Amino acid sequence: xxxxxxxxxxxxxxxxxxxxxxxxxxxxxxxxxxxxxxxxxxxxxxxxxxxxxxxxxxxxxxxxxxxxxxxxxxxxxxxxxxxxxxxxxxxxxxxxxxxxxxxxxxxxxxxxxxxxxxxxxxxxxxxxxxxxxxxxxxxxxxxxxxxxxxxxxxxxxxxxxxxxxxxxxxxxxxxxxxxxxxxxxxxxxxxxxxxxxxxxxxxxxxxxxxxxxxxxxxxxxxxxxxxxxxxxxxxxxxxxxxxxxxxxxxxxxxxxxxxxxxxxxxxxxxxxxxxxxxx
Amino acid sequence: xxxxxxxxxxxxxxxxxxxxxxxxxxxxxxxxxxxxxxxxxxxxxxxxxxxxxxxxxxxxxxxxxxxxxxxxxxxxxxxxxxxxxxxxxxxxxxxxxxxxxxxxxxxxxxxxxxxxxxxxxxxxxxxxxxxxxxxxxxxxxxxxxxxxxxxxxxxxxxxxxxxxxxxxxxxxxxxxxxxxxxxxxxxxxxxxxxxxxxxxxxxxxxxxxxxxxxxxxxxxxxxxxxxxxxxxxxxxxxxxxxxxxxxxxxxxxxxxxxxxxxxxxxxxxxxxxxxxxxx
Numbered sequence: 001x002x003x004x005x006x007x008x009x010x011x012x013x014x015x016x017x018x019x020x021x022x023x024x025x026x027x028x029x030x031x032x033x034x035x036x037x038x039x040x041x042x043x044x045x046x047x048x049x050x051x052x053x054x055x056x057x058x059x060x061x062x063x064x065x066x067x068x069x070x071x072x073x074x075x076x077x078x079x080x081x082x083x084x085x086x087x088x089x090x091x092x093x094x095x096x097x098x099x100x101x102x103x104x105x106x107x108x109x110x111x112x113x114x115x116x117x118x119x120x121x122x123x124x125x126x127x128x129x130x131x132x133x134x135x136x137x138x139x140x141x142x143x144x145x146x147x148x149x150x151x152x153x154x155x156x157x158x159x160x161x162x163x164x165x166x167x168x169x170x171x172x173x174x175x176x177x178x179x180x181x182x183x184x185x186x187x188x189x190x191x192x193x194x195x196x197x198x199x200x201x202x203x204x205x206x207x208x209x210x211x212x213x214x215x216x217x218x219x220x221x222x223x224x225x226x227x228x229x230x231x232x233x234x235x236x237x238x239x240x241x242x243x244x245x246x247x248x249x250x251x252x253x254x255x256x257x258x259x260x261x262x263x264x265x266x267x268x269x270x271x272x273x274x275x276x277x278x279x
Numbered sequence: 280x281x282x283x284x285x286x287x288x289x290x291x292x293x294x295x296x297x298x299x300x301x302x303x304x305x306x307x308x309x310x311x312x313x314x315x316x317x318x319x320x321x322x323x324x325x326x327x328x329x330x331x332x333x334x335x336x337x338x339x340x341x342x343x344x345x346x347x348x349x350x351x352x353x354x355x356x357x358x359x360x361x362x363x364x365x366x367x368x369x370x371x372x373x374x375x376x377x378x379x380x381x382x383x384x385x386x387x388x389x390x391x392x393x394x395x396x397x398x399x400x401x402x403x404x405x406x407x408x409x410x411x412x413x414x415x416x417x418x419x420x421x422x423x424x425x426x427x428x429x430x431x432x433x434x435x436x437x438x439x440x441x442x443x444x445x446x447x448x449x450x451x452x453x454x455x456x457x458x459x460x461x462x463x464x465x466x467x468x469x470x471x472x473x474x475x476x477x478x479x480x481x482x483x484x485x486x487x488x489x490x491x492x493x494x495x496x497x498x499x500x501x502x503x504x505x506x507x508x509x510x511x512x513x514x515x516x517x518x519x520x521x522x523x524x525x526x527x528x529x530x531x532x533x534x535x536x537x538x539x540x541x542x543x544x545x546x547x548x549x550x551x552x553x554x555x556x557x558x
Contacts, residue, residue, distance in 0.1 A: 185491070
């Protein structure tokens, strides 16, 4: 396993962190693709990648990690389809899965390579290679979305993830992944943006603490990437937003009506859910 | 200053932490009141307070910190009104100020003591004396709401706060405090409760990371205290909730309409606000 050939396509926050983690924690050969020459140079300079990737690297890769935006991942594979072999395991790191898995499964069939979707549950509110780090995945969850990939391939990706620092792995379907991610990740990002739009926000200094910091943290969003992720998952996300809007409106109405028993009951409901999770 | 007599009324999360900070960082004499004999015993046993408070302690106090719920603070002062002197500085730690300041200013006039409102911007999602700690206030903001108290008194409270670890202090009116707190603190608490009410919440394990953790953190709410705080500030809080509901609905509609330019513009707006704050 220590001698695998790894290709990382896209050296942004996640791709860059994967490259650095492979370099720090394994002896794998890591070739990197990036459309920005400056990023590629930075990755070579700090040793995150062994070399700039080319068609030969793709042909000899044990695992190719696609770390671009959803549509760009599909476009990259289509453009390099003839380089993949029957032994190439292709995976991705996209935050939504149904659309991406559909596109890449189709290409895997056409190109004769093995595809297994994945989503590393890690990240920060910062962007790009400069924010990447080898320890990004410490203890994080590695979600596998096999889409029919052989168990042997899933196991290879899982074991590789553990070598990079991931703490757990779960497997699911693209559809269930997208429903859960709408709640756990997309909704908080939408919320953070909506929250900081309050006219009070610019005055918060001195009047805020952990609650403000936590809710607003991810407002520093990459709007181009997240718009694509939101819209690729719009049914599930709209449903989650409607659920939240309804529940928040219930609390709002109890406050506006000065109805203490109703307000207490609503807040208690939230507390009991959180407590039942042991959090 | 090192020999001040301090009285802390209510040894919950904030009162307990104040007691522990006074004991750790000053030589002040700290007397504590608590309606629970077990809590008082715990505070005595760990040395957080020097003794259980009585009328004499109130009469000799340099500063009395009221650390109960808003109405209970007022009730306590009313019940002990004859013990306060013209030299007693009374302050509180309530999360809302207009109602509390009105009640305590009236009692200060009647009882002839000095009142200066305050709100230490610190806390955790845990409750009670067992969750209190001496370093709760490290770097936090100490909001002063003087309500006409002499600058000398404000300066005493401010300098004392710095000795306990606070990192900054701001002064404002009760009304402005409550408007800002509706946004920075109350709204995130309401949001956390509304958020965890999603039917997806119990399934989040393995599919969540920092975003879920941050938004849901304070759902573990003390619903009795927070209901009182919400309702005492219901005009400002309702306004903030309406602002958030509107902004979140705008994002929701852009998603549901599959309108990428509109969605990008909304998310960009959030990002630019956050960036302009240097966060």
